[in-house]
Amino acid sequence: MAEEFYSHRFDNGMTLVAQRMSQVASAAFTIALPMGTSMDSPPGSAAIASHWLLRGAGDRDTRQLNDALDSLGCQHDEHPQIAHMAVASAQLGKVLPESLAIFADMIRRPRLEDGTFEPCRDLVTQALEGLEDEPMRKCNIMIRERFYPHPLGRNPLGDKESLAAMTPEGLRQHIARHFSPRGCIMAVAGQFDWEKLRGDVERLFGSWQGQEPPAIQTRPAVRGLHHLTKATAQAQITLAFDSATIQDERYYAARISEMILSGGMSARLFTEVREKRALVYSVMARYHYIKGHAGIFVYAGTTPEKAQETLEVTVGELRNLGKNILPQEISRSKTQVKSSLIMQGESTSARSDAMAADWYHLGRLRSLAEMSSAIDAVTMEQVEQYIAAFPANKLTALTIGPAPLNTDVLKRGS
Numbered sequence: 001m002a003e004e005f006y007s008h009r010f011d012n013g014m015t016l017v018a019q020r021m022s023q024v025a026s027a028a029f030t031i032a033l034p035m036g037t038s039m040d041s042p043p044g045s046a047a048i049a050s051h052w053l054l055r056g057a058g059d060r061d062t063r064q065l066n067d068a069l070d071s072l073g074c075q076h077d078e079h080p081q082i083a084h085m086a087v088a089s090a091q092l093g094k095v096l097p098e099s100l101a102i103f104a105d106m107i108r109r110p111r112l113e114d115g116t117f118e119p120c121r122d123l124v125t126q127a128l129e130g131l132e133d134e135p136m137r138k139c140n141i142m143i144r145e146r147f148y149p150h151p152l153g154r155n156p157l158g159d160k161e162s163l164a165a166m167t168p169e170g171l172r173q174h175i176a177r178h179f180s181p182r183g184c185i186m187a188v189a190g191q192f193d194w195e196k197l198r199g200d201v202e203r204l205f206g207s208w209q210g211q212e213p214p215a216i217q218t219r220p221a222v223r224g225l226h227h228l229t230k231a232t233a234q235a236q237i238t239l240a241f242d243s244a245t246i247q248d249e250r251y252y253a254a255r256i257s258e259m260i261l262s263g264g265m266s267a268r269l270f271t272e273v274r275e276k277r278a279l280v281y282s283v284m285a286r287y288h289y290i291k292g293h294a295g296i297f298v299y300a301g302t303t304p305e306k307a308q309e310t311l312e313v314t315v316g317e318l319r320n321l322g323k324n325i326l327p328q329e330i331s332r333s334k335t336q337v338k339s340s341l342i343m344q345g346e347s348t349s350a351r352s353d354a355m356a357a358d359w360y361h362l363g364r365l366r367s368l369a370e371m372s373s374a375i376d377a378v379t380m381e382q383v384e385q386y387i388a389a390f391p392a393n394k395l396t397a398l399t400i401g402p403a404p405l406n407t408d409v410l411k412r413g414s
Contacts, residue, residue, distance in 0.1 A: 003367045006194050013182035019189045027190030028090035028348035030356045034213035035178035036083040037156045044158020046080035047124045055116035058105035080156045090349045093191030097200045104204040117168040128157040139238040143398045147240040149218040180210025185359050189351035223396045227404040235307035235401035239298040241392045252374050253386035259333030261285040279310040304402050312409045318392035
């Protein structure tokens with residue numbers, strides 16, 4: 001069945017993109033507002049704002065707003081991203097107009113009252129403190145802070161000082177500056193009528209006005225080797241190195257290489273680091289990208305006694321990635337990448353998220369058929385050429401544990 005795509009740019013600068021999925025009864029939307037963590041002032045602003053939006057909007061107070069969303073069966077989520085704040089909801093297609101109307105109030109007429117600010121700040125503070133109990137998540141945040149140019153890798157939760165310094169009036173001004181139709185992308189996937197959808201969005205958002213989002217000013221990435229001493233029974237190792245961006249023609253070769261490293265229990269990292277040597281309780285590699293940058297991020301969780309060997313074996317596998325690639329590794333990796341795409345294609349929420357990202361990063365929408373064909377077309381030679389172009393030599397590393405590790409193995413390949 002052909003995939004039905006639509007797009008429209010309103011006079012105020014807001015863009016609506018959509019994919020009609022006639023086989024489903026639901027409809028999901030993602031609204032990407034140009035107020036991401038890279039624009040936070042102070043850090044943590046977008047995280048608090050994502051909670052504050054739910055504390056009343058338009059004629060509804062907090063309880064009435066949540067009751068209205070629940071009565072429509074909205075499965076909603078509000079969270080900060082690097083360049084945007086994502087406001088998303090999935091519901092039955094027949095109640096899509098009513099749901100959009102509520103979210104229009106949240107975005108254009110949030111109450112943002114002084115009395116509801118403190119509970120929202122407390123939620124973010126608790127999440128920040130909770131990172132101490134989530135070592136993998138903490139490591140991933142900390143290495144992105146060092147790998148990407150500042151502030152693109154900033155911790156979305158901010159820090160204790162920035163959260164404590166925030167005020168209701170300051171955050172209101174920050175929201176007023178950045179909530180704008182210019183740079184705002186709304187993506188809708190599922191069951192809808194395009195002409196009605198476009199008319200509803202025009203009615204709800206057409207009179208909305210705002211400024212062009214400011215350019216993000218960056219500083220060079222810190223990168224390098226870092227250790228955080230912590231008296232724990234576990235040791236955490238994270239590594240990162242450059243990869244092809246989503247705009248790069250080598251993007252699909254990068255995704256296949258990621259799967260060769262970490263695409264399941266038969267992948268190289270799991271086989272060599274865990275199964276053969278029993279060094280870790282968890283090891284994985286994940287591709288991650290932002291606008292203009294991308295990397296392969298590797299995580300290994302182990303014991304302090306095994307941490308040194310874990311580091312050396314893991315780095316060895318990263319640097320041997322281009323050696324002796326087997327046809328079955330390529331085939332299996334293609335299947336895994338395509339499987340994730342097919343499962344994404346069956347979820348209206350995943351599709352709306354993906355379309356908003358595609359429009360921001362590529363300025364167009366990719367169909368599942370296009371992506372599937374592109375994956376099929378990747379050759380062994382292209383994977384080898386990609387690995388040669390992006391070797392795991394200049395590694396950024398972050399370790400957490402009782403004592404620093406010997407990092408000579410990281411320096412030898414640089």
